[in-house]
Amino acid sequence: MNSPIPTLSTPARIVLFSSPVCAGFPSPATDYAQHSINLNEYLISNANASFLFTVRGESMSGIGIYDGDTLIVDRSITPAHNNIVIAVVDEDYTVKRLYQRNNIVKLLAENPAFPPIELKDGQELRIWGVATFNLHNLLRV
Known part of the structure; x- marks a missing residue:
């Protein structure tokens, strides 16, 4: 395994839809984006x-x-x-x-x-x- 790679310093923002996606039977999708999230905040606690x-x-x-x-x-x-x-x-x-x-x-x-x-x-x-x-x-x- 390679040595660790430093974390990203620039926040990456991506849109989070308010409607979850169904992994079973399909449900009508909502075309409403609730807000964007910072992936660093979502994935990294420290x-x-x-x-x-x-x-x-x-x-x-x-x-x-x-x-x-x-x-x-x-x-x-x-x-x-x-x-x-x-x-x-x-x-x-x-x-x-x-x-x-x-x-x-x-x-x-x-x-x-x-x-x-x-x-x-x-x-x-x-x-x-x-x-x-x-x-x-x-x-x-």
């Missing part, structure tokens, strides 16, 4: 501690994180059991689900083809930050 990471690999595909996706990662959030985290294992960055129970800490993939990462003697683990959003390009095939 700009000074937030970074973007580009995902490489398929180990998290089971929860919809795919190769080429962009994760928003917040370093100010205290990592907790079951969070999706950016971890550093022996100086290598990885994205995994944090398992932290009964003095057992391991990193879990969300693809059965990838085994859990269980630390061996002498290995170093640092939790770099907690993933808060996944930006997935729906046009990318």
